[in-house]
Amino acid sequence: DTGVSQDPRHKITKRGQNVTFRCDPISEHNRLYWYRQTLGQGPEFLTYFQNEAQLEKSRLLSDRFSAERPKGSFSTLEIQRTEQGDSAMYLCASSLVTGPPHEQYFGPGTRLTVT
């Protein structure tokens, strides 16, 4: 399978703990996006990278959220000092800069539960 993969698929953590999620994009895609989806809502954009550069991060929900894409391939999303309100599905997507505009391919998501 050469689609977008995310790991882990599920994460249960206690409030106050740090969590890190990984996303592996489609191999030739140079753009990578993170979204959050809460119950009953559509995905909400958080941040995105073009190669290793983070081009938009103002939509990250707080300074507890950070993302990296150190070598322009996989990316990690970290949430520090988790809160119950962080419980959600975290989605990763990738795309090409050239080609069909804004056609993004999504991974299966990481479901986070904060207890």
Add this chain to the structure above:
Amino acid sequence: AQSVTQLDSHVSVSEGTPVLLRCNYSSSYSPSLFWYVQHPNKGLQLLLKYTSAATLVKGINGFEAEFKKSETSFHLTKPSAHMSDAAEYFCVVSGRNSGNTPLVFGKGTRLSVIA
């Protein structure tokens, strides 16, 4: 700023009858518009996209959508519903002329198909 409004949170149809999922958009740019589908425990999948070519767009699984600028609408239709169409559907807008604009999702419409 771009936004989409999905007019129905839940639509229920009988198998074999037509499907209509309604979406209105607002965009400062000439928009790119998409419909994505999300089946339970699966990633978001692109159904179809409008990017300023033909206003009637055909997608996968027999779905199509018509871009109507005068009505700022992009409704999704299918002539005959199948049980496998039961899922969550998202109308999505992106500013085609702004490469840095992320996808903006509607809140979703849950489609139920009754046997």
